Amino acid sequence: MSVTMAGLARHKPFGLVQLADTTEAPEVEWVHVSELQDPTPFPSEGTLLLTTGLGLPEGTDEATVGEYVRRLAQSGAAGLGFGIGRSHVCVPAELIEQCRQAGLPLMEVPLDTRFVDIARWVADDALRTAARASKSASEVERKLVRSLLSADPQSALVRTLASGIRGWAMLLDRDGHALVIEPSAASRELPIVQMERTRLLVSGATTAPWSREGSAAALHCIEVDAETHAYLALGADTALAEHQGVVAVALNLLSFEARRQATVRRSSRLLRSAIVQLLLGGLHVHAALAATRAGIDLPEGSVRVAVLLP
Numbered sequence: 001m002s003v004t005m006a007g008l009a010r011h012k013p014f015g016l017v018q019l020a021d022t023t024e025a026p027e028v029e030w031v032h033v034s035e036l037q038d039p040t041p042f043p044s045e046g047t048l049l050l051t052t053g054l055g056l057p058e059g060t061d062e063a064t065v066g067e068y069v070r071r072l073a074q075s076g077a078a079g080l081g082f083g084i085g086r087s088h089v090c091v092p093a094e095l096i097e098q099c100r101q102a103g104l105p106l107m108e109v110p111l112d113t114r115f116v117d118i119a120r121w122v123a124d125d126a127l128r129t130a131a132r133a134s135k136s137a138s139e140v141e142r143k144l145v146r147s148l149l150s151a152d153p154q155s156a157l158v159r160t161l162a163s164g165i166r167g168w169a170m171l172l173d174r175d176g177h178a179l180v181i182e183p184s185a186a187s188r189e190l191p192i193v194q195m196e197r198t199r200l201l202v203s204g205a206t207t208a209p210w211s212r213e214g215s216a217a218a219l220h221c222i223e224v225d226a227e228t229h230a231y232l233a234l235g236a237d238t239a240l241a242e243h244q245g246v247v248a249v250a251l252n253l254l255s256f257e258a259r260r261q262a263t264v265r266r267s268s269r270l271l272r273s274a275i276v277q278l279l280l281g282g283l284h285v286h287a288a289l290a291a292t293r294a295g296i297d298l299p300e301g302s303v304r305v306a307v308l309l310p
Contacts, residue, residue, distance in 0.1 A: 015110045016113070030043070030046065030047050032047045032048070033051070033115050035053075035055050040071045040075040046078050048079050050109065051081070051082060053086075053088045056068060058088070066098045069098040069101075072102075072104055081106075081115075082095065084111060137245050141246060143160045147253070148253060154180055157253055158181075161182075162234070166237075167235050168186030169233065170234075171230060174229060174230060196219045197219060206220065207220050215236065216236060217236075219232070220251055224262050225259075229255075230254070232250065275294075
């Protein structure tokens with residue numbers, strides 16, 4: 001969401017006047033109109049409340065105004081837009097002072113600015129933001145798919161994911177050892193990731209989310225044939241839910257790559273076992289031919305064999 005209270009105040013067609021500001025830049029997620037003396041049960045957090053002040057008639061005492069503002073601030077409202085020219089000629093001075101004390105942004109809405117136009121402008125921006133996010137996610141997903149064509153698909157996938165979520169990502173093997181970390185500075189997160197891996201093993205879950213110092217992170221199991229093959233950890237300063245689709249694609253591709261590698265290793269073991277059987281059967285020429293075609297170098301001369309049990 002890109003609309004802020006300050007951004008609304010700068011939108012000249014509305015003619016809004018900012019009367020109380022805050023050091024932060026609260027984002028406006030939606031617009032709600034209410035004339036109730038206590039409108040807080042209805043709008044959600046991040047809502048800009050628009051009113052003409054019918055719930056605060058002329059002569060309302062300071063305590064009532066203060067309670068009105070306090071409830072709005074505690075509800076997580078992005079701000080208050082007060083329409084003048086109907087029940088009030090101007091915004092009450094008590095309301096301005098209470099909003100300043102509570103850190104609740106307050107704007108004066110002129111009589112010729114319709115509330116519905118403000119609501120439509122915010123809704124249209126939400127649609128534009130969602131469209132941009134969807135386009136950006138699609139581009140990241142295409143880059144993730146193309147990563148499979150690189151010489152090192154796993155590293156390329158992790159690097160693309162870290163860039164796509166504007167954060168960090170790392171791939172761990174099944175024992176918790178880091179295989180890829182992007183960017184390299186994210187290695188400082190490794191101790192926490194390994195601790196979360198232990199928590200996953202104890203709980204039997206497949207995902208472990210956590211947050212720290214304003215950032216969000218999560219650890220995901222990468223499974224092959226219902227067995228954990230590796231772990232993907234990632235973190236960003238924004239909510240990871242915003243990147244849910246991209247993360248899902250990355251997990252599927254990493255699982256695909258893990259399955260491919262497992263298949264290659266299994267095929268390699270079977271091929272090497274077959275060559276050993278040919279050697280044990282005395283078919284040295286056939287074994288050498290099969291090994292050459294498979295790119296396997298057979299030792300020359302006497303061979304000492306050791307069998308290692310797990």
